[in-house]
Amino acid sequence: MPVTPTYPGVYIEELPSRVRTITAVSTSVTAFVGYTSRGPVDQAVTITGFADFERQFGGLAAKSPVSYAVQQFFLNGGSIAVVVRVASGARAASVELPNSSSDVDQPAGTALVIRAKEPGAWGNGLRVSVDYATRTPNETYNLRVGGETFNDVSPDPEHPRYVVDVVNASSDLITAEPPAGTDPRLRPDPVGTVSGAFGAELPAIPDEDLEVKLRGGTETFRTRVQGEPGNLVALGLALEQALRAIPDQPGTRTFGAARVTPMGNRLQVVSGSDDPATVLEFSGAVATALNLNASPNVTAYAVGGEGGQAGEDGGLPGPTDIIGAESAKTGLHALRDVEDVNLLCLPEVCGYPTIDQQIPVLAAAERLCVDKRAFLLVDSPSSWDTLNRARAELPRLDPVRSDHAALYFPHLEQVDPLTGRLRAFPPCGAVAGIMARTDSGRGVWKAPAGTEARLAGTRALTVPLNDPENGLVNPLGVNCLRSFPVIGPVVWGARTLDGADALASQWKYVPVRRLALMIEESLYRGTKWVVFEPNDEPLWAQIRLNVGAFLNSLFERGAFQGVSSREAYFVKCDKETTTQNDINNGIVNILVGFAPLKPAEFVIIQIEQMAGQIEV
Known part of the structure; x- marks a missing residue:
């Protein structure tokens, strides 16, 4: 703050820096939308590992492609995921x-x-x-x-x-x-069998066996309560030991894990059965002395059991459930409130019976990705079990061709941990993990493909491809998954759905598109300080300095072409980009250009046979 001099001497004044750091945003936070066995519905939940997914969404489920995709994402190098559970008609128990x-x-x-x-x-x-x-x-x-x-x-x-x-x-x-229509101050009945109230002196225990039956059973079990307990705690311990001495049926712990708990001046007896409906019924002179022949209760109250509402998963979500409603922020639109979403996976969609059912979902997802500056990973339809079928049906995906999406073919064959058998899985989760791993190790400008992009846990691919077959679909914008000797299954393509040769798109390659999205979002967040600043040359100079420093940091990490910063990028913000009319309207225009690296998709090696040399 300004210093007011009042005495002869030296004054120190700290001035704020004109450099405002622009930080690169995340590039590999992956969103998964679809069915899970549990979890909050139509809410975006951020997780940092598969253990988180198991705690919040129930882990792997045979009917949940999302659960396997999330597992493959973390297995292949992913670190942060956002999961949206979609449930059609699900009901809580x-x-x-x-x-x-x-x-x-x-x-x-x-x-x-x-x-x-x-x-x-x-x-x-x-x-x-x-x-x-x-x-x-x-x-x-x-x-x-x-x-x-x-x-x-x-x-x-x-x-x-x-x-x-x-x-x-x-x-x-x-x-x-609280219960509706009744006094809310009622206490629930304790589970098990509760004895009558004991007085200051405990009753004498008859020298007989305690008789126990399971409600609905015909066999009577007998046991002896040993000793002369002097207090209620000792009596409870003696009764518990007597019950645990009764032999159990193989594989059960009805008596072996029985519990007797003092509750004030009463005893609570609970069986150790896993079945909540198991009830111990006492009879005989010992039960009468201990007042244990009162009305017994269940071992535990079963949520969704008799007298309650059973929980239901509902039907598997269809296209309208996945799309959801933008106004209510359900389905895909639950992601609109999430600040960081870079990749989007919809592993259920490829399993829909027809491509016509898949198109509306993919179109809605692509629009969301454009709005969120995210990238959609499209799984090839599960019906594409041969290369010829894939080539024949590929034109049906033309309505969703976009530079914000990439298509991967074929599916992965992996061992299902739930059954131990090989099963086909959509590749989007594994590909997203590889993108996260590549971004972390090399940068978002490196194509997430090649011999480094190995698919962890993949045994085989549903459609093996060779070089000529790969060459039939690569020019059409299809990213193939290939398997090579020693190396194993890898991602072998890096084109967007807008990357077909016939389209000649400037966003042909996945790393170019994703790098641009990262720069756009970073500048969007990093230049908010400009709003309401005086719109003149001092502001423009600060913008050039800050944006230039950010782009130069990317250049030094190898994100752009060129041997100098002049060749790699430029930032223009002056009276040429912002006219007086713009200033009058409160507008400042910033022009940013960069020279992206493009993957070496085709490596051509020329070999020439040397002619004999004449020595001179």
């Missing part, structure tokens, strides 16, 4: 937790509604347990689901640990809702 007692002078009814946080059949596997083993067993309770535990929660909305607030604020699996 739920269960109503009952209160069947009136020990708090309240009528019986539904105490709490538990619902899977996301739609899909995955929610049917959730199991909820309830117990009253808290510091205030007559007022609060513990709720457990999956690996999540919510201790000391209360059904009272005025309580600081109100169950609905606690669960909804921290659970990744479920949401809790």
Whole structure:
């Protein structure tokens, strides 16, 4: 800030730099849109590894090409992905937790509604347990689901640990809702069998066997409660040891993993069965003494089970589901709010029965990529099982020919981890991973193809190609995947869909188009400081300095042609580009040019036989 001199001496004043750094944006953040077994619907979720995908979207699923594409993306070098789950008619599983007692002078009814946080059949596997083993067993309770535990929660909305607030604020699996039309202060019944209340002195245990049956079964199991427990904790431990002494059926842990928990002045007995409907029923003199022959409850409440709504995955998304609605930002349009998306993969689309069904989705995706300065990776239709068929049906993709898209043929043959068998997969996920790996190691200006672009995990290709066959489709803008001895399967093409020889497009090559997109987006973000600045020569000089510094950094890394910066790029911003009329209208025009590197697609080696030399 300006210094006001008041005494003789030296004053130090710091001045702001005129250089504003322009940073190159990301080039390989890849978006995947389609069906997954779980996850939020029509929301863009950023993940940084396949473990993230497994946690949030359920991992590999046989009906989910997206899940395999994401796995191949990270396997081939990808680092950041954005996943949008699309589900058609999916429904979330739920269960109503009952209160069947009136020990708090309240009528019986539904105490709490538990619902899977996301739609899909995955929610049917959730199991909820309830117990009253808290510091205030007559007022609060513990709720457990999956690996999540919510201790000391209360059904009272005025309580600081109100169950609905606690669960909804921290659970990744479920949401809790108060019951409609009933008193919200009801507590759910604890699972298992709960004994009657014990007094200050424990009852004497008869010298007889405790009789146990499984509800619906005919066999009676007998065991002996050993010792003379002096307190409720010791009694619970003795009862648990007695139950665990009962032999289990092979492969089950109904008795071997049984649990007995003190809850205030009561005991809760829960079987160790994986089946939530397994119920232990006690009888005999010992059960009467311990008051264990009351109404037993289930081992756990099954979300989506009896009395609840079953979760459904819904039908596989069709073209309209993938496209979605721009106004509601569903389907593809969920990506519009994501700042960094560079590549777009739609691995389900190639599996649609006809190309006519694929065209509308690819067209919508291409328009999105133009708006977002992104690049679309198009999988060849799965019906292209021969080269001749690919050549015959390629003209049907003419409506989606674009310099913002590239087509890859054929599909990959890899081992399906779920079955151990070879299976064909769309190549877009693996190609996106190779692009990310190439960008990181060499730069976005390097073609993501060649002997370095090996397809990890690929055993073979659905259509093997040789050089002459490759030469039939390469001039048409088709990027082939090839397999070479020793090297293995690789990407062997780097043309956009606008790169057919007949079109003579300036955006013929993938690296040229992607480099331009990176420069455009970097300058778009890096020149926002210009807005509302005084529009005159000092501003223009700053723009030339800042944009020139950015382009020079790319030149030094080998992004452009030429041996000098003058040959590689130029930045023009002066009174020739910005006239007085532009200034009056608040416009500043910046002209940027660059000389892109183009891949050495055809290597021609000329060999000449030397004639004999005459020595002089």
